[in-house]
Amino acid sequence: MANTTNLSTDKKTAWGGGKSPFSVSYGKLMMWIFLLSDAFTFSSLLIAYGFIRYSFPSPIENTIVKPLSHVAENFTEAMNKAGLFVQDHWPAPELVFNHFPFIHGIHLPLFFVSLMTFILIFSSVTMVLAVEAGHRMQKKEVANYMLLTIIGGAAFLGCQAWEWTTFIHEGARLYGNPFGPRSFAALFFIVTGFHGFHVFSGVVLNVIIYLNVLNGTYEKRGHYEMVEKVGLYWHFVDLVWVFVFTFFYLI
Amino acid sequence: MEHMDHTEHLEHTETPADMKSKIWNTFWILLGLTIVDIALYFALLSTHSMLKNALFIVLGVVKAWYIVGIFMHMKFERKVLMYMIILPMIFVVFFIALMLIEGDFTFHLRW
Numbered sequence: 001m002a003n004t005t006n007l008s009t010d011k012k013t014a015w016g017g018g019k020s021p022f023s024v025s026y027g028k029l030m031m032w033i034f035l036l037s038d039a040f041t042f043s044s045l046l047i048a049y050g051f052i053r054y055s056f057p058s059p060i061e062n063t064i065v066k067p068l069s070h071v072a073e074n075f076t077e078a079m080n081k082a083g084l085f086v087q088d089h090w091p092a093p094e095l096v097f098n099h100f101p102f103i104h105g106i107h108l109p110l111f112f113v114s115l116m117t118f119i120l121i122f123s124s125v126t127m128v129l130a131v132e133a134g135h136r137m138q139k140k141e142v143a144n145y146m147l148l149t150i151i152g153g154a155a156f157l158g159c160q161a162w163e164w165t166t167f168i169h170e171g172a173r174l175y176g177n178p179f180g181p182r183s184f185a186a187l188f189f190i191v192t193g194f195h196g197f198h199v200f201s202g203v204v205l206n207v208i209i210y211l212n213v214l215n216g217t218y219e220k221r222g223h224y225e226m227v228e229k230v231g232l233y234w235h236f237v238d239l240v241w242v243f244v245f246t247f248f249y250l251i
Numbered sequence: 252m253e254h255m256d257h258t259e260h261l262e263h264t265e266t267p268a269d270m271k272s273k274i275w276n277t278f279w280i281l282l283g284l285t286i287v288d289i290a291l292y293f294a295l296l297s298t299h300s301m302l303k304n305a306l307f308i309v310l311g312v313v314k315a316w317y318i319v320g321i322f323m324h325m326k327f328e329r330k331v332l333m334y335m336i337i338l339p340m341i342f343v344v345f346f347i348a349l350m351l352i353e354g355d356f357t358f359h360l361r362w
Contacts, residue, residue, distance in 0.1 A: 021331065022328070022329055022331060022332045022335075023328065023329045023332070024328060024329075024332060029332070032332065032335075032336055035336075036336050036339060039340070039343075040339075040342075040343070043340075043343040043346065043347075044346075047343075047346055047347055047350050048350075050347065050350060050351060050354065051350040051351070051353060051354040051357075052354070053354075054350075054351055054354030054355065054357075054358065055354045055355075055357035055358045055361065056358070056361075057358075057362060058299040059299075061297050062296075067293065088362075094292075094296065109293075110289060110292065114285070114289055117285055118282070118285070121278065121281050121282065121285070122278075124318065124322055125274060125275075125277075125278045125322075127322075128274050128321075128322045129271070129274060131324075132266070132270050132271060132274065135266055135270075228324075231322075231323075232323055235318055235319075235322045235323045236323070238318060238322075239315055239318045239319065239323075242311050242314045242315055242318070243311055243315070245288075246288070246307050246308065246310070246311040249292075250288060250289075250291075250292050250307045251303075251304050251307055251308075
């Protein structure tokens with residue numbers, strides 16, 4: 001008889017007993033494990049970038065163009081002539097990513113990508129506020145924050161589309177570019193593209209969750225855990241951007 | 252199955268009562284760190300050293316900690332979950348070290 005009592009107490013803490021030893025639901029745990037595997041994928045891509053970047057000499061020092069100074073329309077050509085963009089030196093990110101929508105002829109290094117970073121951080125904040133409102137079962141609040149998150153995600157994707165368009169207009173291709181080694185643009189497209197695809201998937205998931213919130217699906221269910229699960233994914237996308245930003249633009 | 256469904260939503264670790272202010276604090280920290288990142292980028296524009304790279308990576312890891320810890324709620328979860336997710340990242344650190352050494356060799360073979 002004593003054995004049965006022991007068994008029943010053990011059951012309380014084991015999977016078989018219907019209680020997770022991690023104190024989180026099955027779905028959330030699986031989301032964490034998926035994110036871990038996705039983190040490995042992104043790490044591989046970024047390590048490939050690190051390896052290739054490290055096997056090339058550092059960018060040539062730019063003493064010509066100062067931030068906020070006026071630049072000509074054919075900036076890339078000028079940089080080619082000035083010897084700042086050469087095939088065997090990695091290009092300086094400040095000279096490649098210096099465009100801003102609707103502003104022409106001014107050297108604005110990294111301004112646009114910083115804006116993109118802020119947009120993504122902010123959409124992460126609205127996401128976590130939606131989760132927080134979900135704990136309080138405030139349907140309307142959850143819906144509003146979800147909508148803001150969707151807008152943030154869409155704005156980020158729009159920014160990225162603009163950045164890609166500008167980059168391609170200047171001659172960047174998967175097989176070559178006017179800035180430096182071939183692998184520079186190829187890596188940029190693959191890594192930011194893979195991240196952008198994650199953002200896109202996140203926006204799609206957020207839209208589905210948003211519609212479910214509006215329909216009252218989670219209110220009927222009695223909890224907003226689905227918002228938390230998709231929230232985990234969304235924060236992960238933000239997390240990856242922190243490292244993409246660090247490696248592609250800062251280093 | 253009924254039993255499982257019932258427990259599913261009961262199982263989550265306590266969220267601190269002042270979660271909202273924690274969220275906004277984290278936001279300001281992330282914003283501040285990103286601004287520090289950009290400021291450092293311009294301040295150290297002409298220097299190229301592993302130390303500078305390490306500085307940016309450390310800042311990135313600090314930001315990652317705030318995102319994972321507060322936004323993803325990891326700080327308030329059970330330690331076992333935290334270790335399960337964070338410890339495997341040791342392989343990534345190992346991989347980075349390995350590939351940077353390889354990159355150095357490739358550099359010397361090329362130039």
